[in-house]
Amino acid sequence: MVDLSQTKSAEYAGPAPTLASRLAPYALPIFLILMIVVAGVISPAFLSANNISNMLLQAAPLGIVVIGQAFVIILRGLDLSVSSVMATSAVIATGFSGVNGDVIPILLVAVGIGVATGVVNGLLVTKRSVSPFLATLATMIVLQGFRFAYTQGAPSGNVPPLFRTLGSATWNGIPYNMMLLVVLAAVFWVLLAKTRFGREVYITGGNPTTARLLGINADRVTIIGYVISGGLAAIAGLVLSGYVGIVDNWVGRGFELDSIVAAVMGGISLAGGRGGIIGGLFGAAVLIVVFNAVLLFGLPVQFQIIIKGLVIVAAAAFYVRRSH
Amino acid sequence: MSATVSSGSSGFSRTLKKNQGVFVVLALLVLLLIFGSVVSDRFRTSNNFLNILEQSTGLALVSLGQTLTILTGGIDLSVGSMISLLSTVTSGTINGDVSMVAPVVVGILLLGLVIGLVNGLLIIWLKVHPLIVTLGTGAVLQGIVLLYSLGPAGKVPRGFTFLAYGKVLGIPLGAIFVVVVFALVGAFLTYFRLGRYIFAVGDDDAGALLMGLPRAKVILTVYGFSGFCCAMAAIYLTARFGVGQPYTGLNYTLASITPVVVGGTLLSGGKGGVLGTLLGVYLISLLNNVLNFMDVSTHYQLIAQGLIVIAAVSIYVERRKKV
Numbered sequence: 233m234v235d236l237s238q239t240k241s242a243e244y245a246g247p248a249p250t251l252a253s254r255l256a257p258y259a260l261p262i263f264l265i266l267m268i269v270v271a272g273v274i275s276p277a278f279l280s281a282n283n284i285s286n287m288l289l290q291a292a293p294l295g296i297v298v299i300g301q302a303f304v305i306i307l308r309g310l311d312l313s314v315s316s317v318m319a320t321s322a323v324i325a326t327g328f329s330g331v332n333g334d335v336i337p338i339l340l341v342a343v344g345i346g347v348a349t350g351v352v353n354g355l356l357v358t359k360r361s362v363s364p365f366l367a368t369l370a371t372m373i374v375l376q377g378f379r380f381a382y383t384q385g386a387p388s389g390n391v392p393p394l395f396r397t398l399g400s401a402t403w404n405g406i407p408y409n410m411m412l413l414v415v416l417a418a419v420f421w422v423l424l425a426k427t428r429f430g431r432e433v434y435i436t437g438g439n440p441t442t443a444r445l446l447g448i449n450a451d452r453v454t455i456i457g458y459v460i461s462g463g464l465a466a467i468a469g470l471v472l473s474g475y476v477g478i479v480d481n482w483v484g485r486g487f488e489l490d491s492i493v494a495a496v497m498g499g500i501s502l503a504g505g506r507g508g509i510i511g512g513l514f515g516a517a518v519l520i521v522v523f524n525a526v527l528l529f530g531l532p533v534q535f536q537i538i539i540k541g542l543v544i545v546a547a548a549a550f551y552v553r554r555s556h
Numbered sequence: 557m558s559a560t561v562s563s564g565s566s567g568f569s570r571t572l573k574k575n576q577g578v579f580v581v582l583a584l585l586v587l588l589l590i591f592g593s594v595v596s597d598r599f600r601t602s603n604n605f606l607n608i609l610e611q612s613t614g615l616a617l618v619s620l621g622q623t624l625t626i627l628t629g630g631i632d633l634s635v636g637s638m639i640s641l642l643s644t645v646t647s648g649t650i651n652g653d654v655s656m657v658a659p660v661v662v663g664i665l666l667l668g669l670v671i672g673l674v675n676g677l678l679i680i681w682l683k684v685h686p687l688i689v690t691l692g693t694g695a696v697l698q699g700i701v702l703l704y705s706l707g708p709a710g711k712v713p714r715g716f717t718f719l720a721y722g723k724v725l726g727i728p729l730g731a732i733f734v735v736v737v738f739a740l741v742g743a744f745l746t747y748f749r750l751g752r753y754i755f756a757v758g759d760d761d762a763g764a765l766l767m768g769l770p771r772a773k774v775i776l777t778v779y780g781f782s783g784f785c786c787a788m789a790a791i792y793l794t795a796r797f798g799v800g801q802p803y804t805g806l807n808y809t810l811a812s813i814t815p816v817v818v819g820g821t822l823l824s825g826g827k828g829g830v831l832g833t834l835l836g837v838y839l840i841s842l843l844n845n846v847l848n849f850m851d852v853s854t855h856y857q858l859i860a861q862g863l864i865v866i867a868a869v870s871i872y873v874e875r876r877k878k879v
Contacts, residue, residue, distance in 0.1 A: 377857075534699040541699065
C-alpha cells in the first residue's frame with residue numbers, strides 16, 4: 233500500500249487561488265441566502281415558522297438520498313435506482329402489520345433490499361464495465377417489476393406509528409426527520425472527508441487508473457459507494473412513507489433526478505472526483521426553496537418543473553466554466 | 557485506445573465483432589419465435605405478427621434518433637417530454653379540423669427539429685454533458701406541455717388515424733415506414749462522410765476535434781434528428797390514440813434506450829448501428845407479446861425487460877471510459 237497522505241497533497245495542489253476561485257465554493261450558499269431573502273420580501277409567509285418547518289420536513293428525505301448520490305457521483309457514476317429503492321422500502325413499510333413492533337424487521341428488509349441493489353449496481357459497473365446509467369436503470373426497472381408483483385399493483389396496509397412520527401412530526405418546530413438527516417450527514421461527511429476510505433473515493437473517482445496504480449481496490453471502493461447509495465435510499469423511503477402516510481407504488485418518484493440535480497448544483501461534478509456532501513445538501517435546499525417559492529408566489533405548479541430544468545443546466549454550465 | 561475511424565478493411569471476424577449486437581439479437585429473436593410457437597397456436601398467425609409490427613412503430617421511431625445520439629457518446633433524455641409536447645400540440649391545434657392536418661403535421665415536424673437543434677446548440681455552447689442538458693430541457697418541455705394542457709387536448713379527424721392503422725398490401729403503413737426510414741439512416745451512416753463522423757466523434761471526441769472533424773455539425777445533426785424522430789413518433793402516436801395528452805411520451809425516455817443497447821450500440825459511443833436497434837425494438841415487442849400469450853402479468857414483463865437489458869449489456873461489455 234502506498235502512503236495516501238503523500239498522494240493527497242499531490243491530488244489537491246493546484247494553481248494559486250484567486251479571489252474569484254476563493255469565493256466560488258460559497259456561490260451556492262450565497263445564492264441560497266439571496267433566494268430566501270427575496271422570497272421572504274415578496275411573500276412574508278415564506279419565512280413563517282410553519283413554512284420553514286414544512287420545508288425542512290420535505291427536505292429531509294431528499295437530503296438523505298443526496299448523501300448517497302454524492303458518493304456515487306464522486307465515483308464517476310450516478311444512481312437512477314434510488315427512486316425504485318425508495319418506493320420498494322415504502323411498500324415494505326406497510327407490508328407488515330403496521331405496529332411499532334415491526335419497525336426492526338421492516339428496517340432490516342428495506343435496508344437489505346437497498347444494499348442488495350447497491351451490490352448489483354456496483355458489480356455491474358465494476359466487473360462488467362456497464363455504464364452506471366444503464367446498470368442502475370436496469371436494476372430500477374427490475375426492482376419496479378418485483379415491487380408490482382409483490383403488491384399486485386395495489387399496495388395496502390399502514391405505516392407503523394413510529395415511522396409516522398419520524399417522517400412527519402416535529403420537536404419544537406424541528407422535524408425528527410431533519411435530525412436524522414443531520415446525524416446521517418455528519419457520519420457520512422466524516423467518512424468522505426476525514427477517512428482513508430473517503431480519500432480513496434476521491435482518487436478512484438478522479439482517476440481510476442491512478443487509483444489502481446496506488447494500490448487502491450477501485451472496484452471495492454466503487455461497490456461500497458453504490459451500497460451506501462442504496463442503503464440510504466432505503467432509509468429515505470421509510471422516512472418518506474412516514475411523511476405521506478399512505479403508500480403507493482410510486483413513493484419517491486422523481487427523487488432519482490432531483491437528487492442528481494441537487495448534487496450537480498452543489499458542485500459535485502459528473503466527471504467524478506470533485507465535490508462533497510455539504511455542497512449536495514445545499515443543492516437540495518435550493519431545490520426545496522424553489523419548489524416552495526413557486527407555490528407560495530401563486531405560480532402554476534408547472535413552473536416547479538420548468539425552473540428545475542433551467543437551474544440544473546445553468547448550474548452545470550457554471551461549474552464547467554469554473555473548472556476550466 | 558486508438559481513434560480508428562473504422563474504414564473499409566473487412567474480414568469475417570471483423571464483421572462479426574462489429575455487428576455482434578445484430579447477431580445476438582437475431583439469435584434471441586429466433587429463440588423467442590420458436591418458444592412462442594410452442595406456447596401458443598395463435599402466436600404463429602400472421603395477424604399477430606402484423607400486430608407486433610404495428611405496436612412497435614412508435615418505439616422504433618424514437619429509438620432511431622436515440623441510436624444516433626448514443627453513437628456520438630451522448631444521450632437524449634428529453635425524448636419523452638418532446639413526444640408529450642408534440643403530440644398534445646398536434647391534436648390540440650388540429651382539433652378535428654381536416655384542413656389543419658397538413659400544415660400542423662409539417663409544423664410539428666419542424667418544431668421537433670428545432671427543439672432538437674436547441675438541445676444540440678446548448679450541448680455545444682455550454683459544454684455540459686448531454687445527459688444534464690437534455691434532462692434540463694426535458695423538464696422545461698414537460699412543464700410547458702402541462703401549461704398548455706393538463707389533460708388530453710383537442711382531437712384528430714377520423715381520417716388521421718389512417719397513419720397508424722392504414723395498411724398497404726396488408727402490412728401496416730407504420731411498419732413499412734419504419735423499415736424505409738431505418739434503411740435510409742443506415743445508408744447515411746455507412747456511405748456519407750457526416751455519417752462516418754458520428755462514429756468518429758463517439759469513438760474519441762477529443763481526437764475527432766483534433767483531426768478537424770466538424771464536431772458541432774455532428775452534434776447538431778444527431779440531436780436535431782432525434783427531435784425530428786420524436787415529432788414523427790408523436791404524430792404516429794396521436795393518430796394511434798386519436799388524441800395527444802401531456803403524458804403520452806412519459807415512458808419513451810427510458811424505453812427508447814433499451815432497444816439501442818440491446819441492439820449492441822455502446823452507451824460510451826462509437827460502436828453500434830441502426831440495424832441492431834430495429835431488431836432490438838422487434839425483440840422487446842416480441843418478448844412482451846410472448847409473455848402476454850403466456851398470461852404473464854405486466855409486472856413480470858417489466859422484470860423480464862430489465863433482465864434482458866442487464867444480460868445484453870453484460871454480453872457486450874462496454875469498454876472502460878478513457879481517463
